Amino acid sequence: MAENTTITQSKETKDLLILLAQTQKKCGFLSEETLANLARTLDMSLSDVYGVATFYSFLSTKPLGRHVIRVCKSLPCHYKDAAVIIESLEKTLGIKTGETTPDGRFSLELTNCIGACDKAPAILINDDVHGDLTVDRIPQILQAYK
């Protein structure tokens, strides 16, 4: 992705999402301070900036672990028992959805459809898609992420 300086310095409301995504990439999450600064630069209310930041599953307002697991919660995956996958991940990692392991290795998040419905139930770990998941395969998949 181009680290486009013209965009980074943008003061236009329509560039909010790009600015949020860039900051997320650079800092790993969007702090209240970051959001407040953005709101000031773009002359928007903090509520609106926070609204956009919390709407998207790939933006986070709290620090995340080294690897982010995103379980698809949309309908096709739901029908293929995504709930079982979530439960099993929570058990294996010892955390609840929305939390990060104490060692900072994994964060467990939910996301909307990631376009892997043909391989439902599907999860994303960082940028890798893992589809046709079964509970048995989970420990082995997680091993690859240190």
Next chain:
Amino acid sequence: MAKEIEVTLNDNKVTGAEGMTILDLARAKGIDIPTLCYVEDLLPTGACRLCVVEVEGSRTLVASCHTPIAPGMVIQTHSPRVIEARRQIVELMLASHPDTCLVCDKANICELRKIAADLDIGLPRFRTRKHYFAIEDVSPYLVRDMSKCVLCRRCIRGCNEIAKKNVLGMAYRGFDSKVVVDCDEAINTEACRDCDVCVSLCPVGALSKPRKVEEKRRGKVQVIKG
């Protein structure tokens, strides 16, 4: 003068001025279409879908509050399909609404209750799933109980368009959606003074004034049939 447009409204040929919405025209002709998110003085957002009507040739029902009339439109405002859709919308709203009407300060002036009564909504058909948020009562000017919010955005638009304060915003997504102040802070006196715009716009009990001792409930007692 605006151009006159001819449309068919519930089988009658009628005319309305160009730029009018279907809702404007229907109301002018004495037809009552229920609305929840629509407020005359605010920009329409089409958030609640309660005002849907059937327009011939359109695959889906259209929201009358923000759809302008067009020449030759054939509109049905109370067809069985429309009534069923409206009922279902209200039923879904009630499915996540806390059962606190008995003790709600706004019970007698609640628009949601009135609409539910008008549409003859009976016992819940859907499995209910409530969302509970802590009541925000730090401000001396208003109390926010977001568990009762129906996400009509009237408060947000009122704050932006009438009070011009831009205090409120919509955050999160889907079932988790919530009207927030800043980064989801409890509303306090720094963010908001007592202009009361949002309180007077809220159709349900989500926004209200702190109740004074011995103050009576507003409105006459609503009798719900069923």
